[in-house]
Each structure stands twice: as C-alpha cells, then as structure tokens.
Amino acid sequence: MSAYLVTIFIIVLIYLLLSLGLTIQYGLTGLVNFGLVGFFAIGAYASALLAMNGIPMVVSFLLASVLAGLAAWPIGLVALRLRDDYFAIVTLGFSETIRLVIVNESWLTNGVRGITDVPALFQGAASSAPLVTVGVLLIVNAAIIVVLQRIVKSPFGRALEAVRDDEIALTALGKSPSRFKIEVLVLGSALAGLAGAFYGHYVTYIVPDQFVPLTTFYIWMAVIIGGVGRVSGAIFGTVLLIGLLEGSRFLRDLIPAIPDTEMASVRIGAVGLLLILFMIYRPQGLLGDFTKR
Amino acid sequence: MYYIQLALNGLSQGLVVGLAALGITLVFGIARFANASAGDGLTFGAYLALVGQRITDSLLLGVGFSIIVSALANVLSYKLVFKKLAGRSSVALLVGSIGLGFLVRGALGVVFGHQQEVFNVQLVAPYRIGELAISILDLQMASVAALALAATFGTLYFTSIGRQMRAVADNLELARVCGIHPERVMIALWSLVGAVTAVAGLILGIKTVVSPEAGWEMLLPAFAAAILGGIGSPVGAVLAGLLLGVAQEVSTPFVGFSYKIALSFVVILFVLLVRPSGLLGRIEGVR
Numbered sequence: 001m002s003a004y005l006v007t008i009f010i011i012v013l014i015y016l017l018l019s020l021g022l023t024i025q026y027g028l029t030g031l032v033n034f035g036l037v038g039f040f041a042i043g044a045y046a047s048a049l050l051a052m053n054g055i056p057m058v059v060s061f062l063l064a065s066v067l068a069g070l071a072a073w074p075i076g077l078v079a080l081r082l083r084d085d086y087f088a089i090v091t092l093g094f095s096e097t098i099r100l101v102i103v104n105e106s107w108l109t110n111g112v113r114g115i116t117d118v119p120a121l122f123q124g125a126a127s128s129a130p131l132v133t134v135g136v137l138l139i140v141n142a143a144i145i146v147v148l149q150r151i152v153k154s155p156f157g158r159a160l161e162a163v164r165d166d167e168i169a170l171t172a173l174g175k176s177p178s179r180f181k182i183e184v185l186v187l188g189s190a191l192a193g194l195a196g197a198f199y200g201h202y203v204t205y206i207v208p209d210q211f212v213p214l215t216t217f218y219i220w221m222a223v224i225i226g227g228v229g230r231v232s233g234a235i236f237g238t239v240l241l242i243g244l245l246e247g248s249r250f251l252r253d254l255i256p257a258i259p260d261t262e263m264a265s266v267r268i269g270a271v272g273l274l275l276i277l278f279m280i281y282r283p284q285g286l287l288g289d290f291t292k293r
Numbered sequence: 294m295y296y297i298q299l300a301l302n303g304l305s306q307g308l309v310v311g312l313a314a315l316g317i318t319l320v321f322g323i324a325r326f327a328n329a330s331a332g333d334g335l336t337f338g339a340y341l342a343l344v345g346q347r348i349t350d351s352l353l354l355g356v357g358f359s360i361i362v363s364a365l366a367n368v369l370s371y372k373l374v375f376k377k378l379a380g381r382s383s384v385a386l387l388v389g390s391i392g393l394g395f396l397v398r399g400a401l402g403v404v405f406g407h408q409q410e411v412f413n414v415q416l417v418a419p420y421r422i423g424e425l426a427i428s429i430l431d432l433q434m435a436s437v438a439a440l441a442l443a444a445t446f447g448t449l450y451f452t453s454i455g456r457q458m459r460a461v462a463d464n465l466e467l468a469r470v471c472g473i474h475p476e477r478v479m480i481a482l483w484s485l486v487g488a489v490t491a492v493a494g495l496i497l498g499i500k501t502v503v504s505p506e507a508g509w510e511m512l513l514p515a516f517a518a519a520i521l522g523g524i525g526s527p528v529g530a531v532l533a534g535l536l537l538g539v540a541q542e543v544s545t546p547f548v549g550f551s552y553k554i555a556l557s558f559v560v561i562l563f564v565l566l567v568r569p570s571g572l573l574g575r576i577e578g579v580r
Contacts, residue, residue, distance in 0.1 A: 269400055272399060
C-alpha cells in the first residue's frame with residue numbers, strides 16, 4: 001500500500017511540473033497552449049535516447065528540458081502573431097505532428113512499439129529508489145515554485161499579467177508583448193520537457209500513445225479546476241486530477257462489469273463535463289482570484 | 294494516371310473535410326469562436342446514421358434521422374453550453390467546445406464500445422473510364438454532399454434567416470439595431486451546422502469505419518480547410534476542403550500515409566503567416 005502511495009505521489013509531482021508550466025503560460029500570461037503534450041513528448045524521448053547512449057542522466061535531463069524549450073521557440077515566433085484561438089489550433093497541430101514524427105521515424109524512436117528499456121531513475125539506490133525520486137521531485141518542484149512566486153512579484157511578472165489583461169496598454173508603455181510571450185512559451189515548454197524526462201525514466205517505457213492530446217487537456221482541467229494563475233491552484237488541481245484518474249481505477253475494481261476501454265471513455269467524458277461546467281460556472285477555478293472572471 | 298486516380302480518391306476525402314470545414318467556418322463567422330467539438334460532431338452524426346439504418350433498415354431513412362437528431366443536438370448544445378459562454382473570451386468558448394467534444398466522445402464510447410463498426414452498404418463494381426475506376430458509392434456520396442451544399446447555400450443566400458445570419462456575421466451590433474433577433478439566428482445556425490456535420494460524418498463513416506475517435510482525427514484537416522478557405526467564407530471552406538483532400542492523397546506516395554495530418558499543420562501555419570485571409574476570405578480578416 002505504501003509503495004502504491006509513493007507511486008501516486010511521484011505521478012502527482014511529475015504532473016505538477018506540467019501544471020506549473022501551463023500556469024506560467026495560460027494562468028499568468030494568457031497563452032492558450034493546446035500542445036503541451038508535444039513538449040512533454042520531446043522531453044521524454046530526448047532524455048531516454050540520450051541516456052541510452054551513455055549520457056549521464058543529469059545531463060540528459062537538462063538537455064531534454066533545453067530541447068523542449070528550443071522546440072517552442074520557432075512555434076512562438078510564427079504563432080504569436082496570431083489571435084488566441086489560432087494559436088491554440090497551431091499548438092494542437094504541433095503536438096499532433098510531434099506524435100506523428102515519433103510514430104513514423106522508427107529508426108530513432110522505434111515507432112509505435114516505443115522504447116521499452118528506458119534507464120530507470122536512481123538505480124544505485126536500489127530499493128529506496130522511489131523515495132529518492134520523491135525527494136528529488138519535491139526539491140525540483142519546490143525550487144520552481146519559489147522561482148515562480150518571485151517571477152509573479154517581479155516587474156517581469158507584472159508585465160506578463162499585462163500581456164494577459166491588456167496587450168495594447170503594454171505596447172503603449174513601450175514593451176513588446178510578443179517578446180514576453182516567447183520567453184514564457186519557452187520557459188513553460190522547458191518545464192514540460194523536464195516533466196517528460198522524469199516521466200520516461202520513471203515508467204521506463206514510452207510509446208507514442210502516451211502523448212495524445214488528452215494528456216494536454218488533463219493538465220488544462222487541473223489548472224482550470226484548481227485556479228487559474230495561482231500556484232496553489234495548480235497544486236490543488238493536480239492532486240484532484242490524479243485523484244480522479246486513480247479513483248476511476250478503484251471504481252472499476254468495485255464494479256467489475258465495466259471493462260477497461262469503457263472506463264477510458266468514462267474518464268474522457270468526465271474531463272469534458274468538468275471543463276464545460278467550470279468554464280461556465282467557475283472559470284477562475286476553486287482557488288482562483290474571485291474578483292476576476 | 295495513378296495520380297489522377299489518387300486525386301479522385303482525394304475528392305471523396307475532401308468532401309468530408311470540406312463539409313466539416315463548412316460547419317467550422319459558419320460557427321467561426323457567426324458565433325465567432327473556433328468550435329473544437331466539430332470533429333466529435335462528425336462521429337456523432339455517423340453513429341446516428343448507423344443506428345437509424347439499423348432501426349429503419351434503410352440507409353436513406355438513417356441519413357434523415359441522423360440529420361434531424363444532429364441538428365437538434367447542436368441546438369441543445371448551443372442552449373446548454375455556448376449560449377451561457379456568449380460574451381466571454383473566445384478562449385472560454387474554445388475550451389468549452391473542447392469539453393463538449395470530449396463529453397460526446399466519452400458518451401459514444403460508453404454506449405457503442407470501442408470496436409469499429411461499418412455501414413452495411415452494397416458493393417457495386419466501379420465505373421471504368423480507361424484505367425480510372427470511379428466507385429458508384431463515391432458518386433452517391435458526392436450527390437448527397439452536393440444536396441447538402443445546395444441546401445446550405447440556398448438557406449444562406451435565398452432565405453430571410455440566411456440573410457440575417459450573414460448580417461450577424463458581418464456586424465453583430467448593426468444587425469441587432471436593424472431588429473434581427475440574435476437568438477433566432479443562433480438557433481438557425483446550429484441546426485444548419487448540425488445537419489452539415491451529420492452529412493460529413495455519414496460520408497466519413499461510409500468511406501472508412503465508425504469508431505469513437507474517427508471524427509477527432511478529422512478536426513485538424515477541417516480547421517486547416519476552414520483557414521485555407523478564409524475564415525467565414527462558406528464557399529472557400531468547401532473548395533479548400535476538396536483541395537486539401539486531393540493534396541493529402543496525391544502527397545501520400547511522397548511523404549507516406551501517416552504524415553497526412555502533418556500536411557494540415559503545415560497548411561495552417563503557412564496560410565496564417567502568408568495570407569491570413571485565406572483563399573476567399575475578406576481582406577480585413579482577423580488573425
């Protein structure tokens with residue numbers, strides 16, 4: 001049981017990295033990134049492939065994160081000149097294209113069969129490896145949260161909120177919204193890449209099917225339910241999300257009549273319903289800013 | 294000759310993309326948001342036709358059933374979701390429509406399961422012109438699509454409600470001042486979109502297989518066609534859809550079968566950067 005709880009905790013912490021990335025992008029700056037999972041995938045595959053070729057894992061993690069951030073840069077350059085909804089479509093297309101590349105370029109990624117022998121995290125620690133993983137993830141998340149809180153209170157953070165709330169006013173003050181947008185897009189995507197690296201090395205097996213758009217919208221759900229633009233909201237939402245996903249697994253154990261694939265459909269439907277209800281009745285989320293809508 | 298055959302096959306794919314894009318562009322032009330539930334709307338229409346055919350034992354009646362129920366369902370989704378989000382940012386509507394799409398896909402998965410279903414249609418030997426093979430089924434589908442298009446454009450350009458819809462698309466405030474009832478226009482819009490989407494879903498289902506994910510995979514090509522045709526331009530959406538369908542098929546020998554969706558992504562990027570008004574869009578088209 002405790003091993004199971006540790007596993008859940010690790011998954012929460014990995015997803016939290018994604019939620020924090022989306023919090024910077026959407027919550028703080030108002031960037032509608034529907035392609036989060038694409039950067040997650042880049043991180044997972046990059047770190048796995050690098051580590052399998054003898055690169056030390058610390059380096060492969062960093063490189064994976066940098067690569068995911070770099071991948072966001074050209075997308076930012078072309079897409080940020082576009083309106084919100086076009087940007088959303090372009091990023092969604094980007095993540096699907098990344099998945100297609102992974103499926104098709106088997107020489108690199110082993111195609112649909114995926115990579116089944118990703119080096120595991122902290123093999124040296126033997127039986128206490130999961131606990132070490134929790135520790136490292138906690139430190140990484142804490143460090144990012146501290147930096148994020150500082151960013152929010154800094155002039156840079158205020159500029160980001162201005163990008164979200166009133167681009168024209170920001171331009172009138174002589175600042176360039178698109179520069180801030182690109183920086184935030186790269187930053188959030190690098191976080192998603194880091195999350196991908198942790199994910200790949202933790203589950204030690206990655207296939208393209210893990211990187212479908214549904215994952216992006218899991219994170220969207222977490223951020224929207226938790227509270228848009230709040231770090232506390234991202235944490236709360238992520239815990240709630242994993243609770244829901246894992247809870248549905250227990251539900252299946254209790255009601256054995258529901259087969260696996262049906263449960264997947266129930267999950268998809270539940271995500272959809274929650275997105276609709278929160279968008280209509282509580283767009284600021286449970287812990288969000290009550291004064292705004 | 295091989296390429297002409299591919300292009301012909303592409304046309305029937307293009308019908309699906311074009312009709313789906315027509316729905317998207319109408320919503321974009323009149324209700325003013327990117328409707329991401331359009332893909333799952335196709336799936337819904339396909340399942341409805343399947344059920345209709347099984348109940349009535351006739352494909353034609355099944356299609357009618359699908360069109361009517363899909364139109365009603367779209368009006369319902371407007372009343373329950375999009376109307377409540379009206380006046381909010383386009384992102385709120387977009388996320389709401391993503392949610393609606395997921396809800397529909399999940400519900401279809403629970404009701405029908407995940408095994409692929411096929412329409413029960415007779416196989417007839419294709420017409421042959423020289424080396425070209427033209428399937429009778431394709432011709433029938435094309436005429437259904439042509440009927441749907443004629444009905445849509447007839448409504449848009451020759452009826453009072455169509456004129457009102459175009460007025461709202463043009464300038465919402467001005468339309469309201471002129472005494473046009475926005476609610477009535479929206480209900481007409483969503484029934485029209487529901488009907489068009491149902492026909493697109495039917496053709497998709499007949500040409501391939503029906504599964505809960507089938508429609509979602511058409512979403513990006515449909516968006517690409519709507520953008521390529523010029524957002525808000527119904528004629529442009531259909532033309533661009535046909536073009537994209539043909540381009541997808543003809544490019545297959547070069548880029549491989551599974552990079553089709555990537556072509557849509559490239560088209561979206563390219564059009565938005567080079568000519569955001571699309572092929573037939575208005576010059577001032579926003580991006």
